[in-house]
Amino acid sequence: SRAKAVFSVMGMTCSACAGSVEKAVKRLPGIHEAVVDVLNNRAQVLFYPSYVNEETIRETIEDVGFEATLIQ
Ligand code: 9UX
Known part of the structure; x- marks a missing residue:
């Protein structure tokens, strides 16, 4: 099954940072998926814990x- 993790990511100053x-x-x-939001300093990742x-x-x-x- 799938799990979700949310990270605070500090130091990103542009959208290319988020892209990397x-x-x-x-x-x-x-x-499964990774979405990085530079404006809110967040990365949300869906993954398979196995x-x-x-x-x-x-x-x-x-x-x-x-x-x-890791914040959530
Ligand atoms: Mo974002 Mo460009 O930090 O070096 S400013 S990738």
């Missing part, structure tokens, strides 16, 4: 260069 976060998260296995988890997604966002916190 979305692209990186979508490259992970087990991701393949990937919140911490791996969070670390992937950080690897792109932004500070990510």
Whole structure:
């Protein structure tokens, strides 16, 4: 079954930032959808917990260069 995670993502200043976060998260296995909202500093990810988890997604966002916190 599918799970949802919402992250606060700090440091994104343009839509290209959001695009790079979305692209990186979508490259992970087990991701159904990733939507990044630069105006609200949020990333919402739908994923399959058998393949990937919140911490791996969070670390992937950080690897792109932004500070990510799981908030929901
Ligand atoms: Mo361009 Mo957004 O370097 O941080 S991708 S401003």
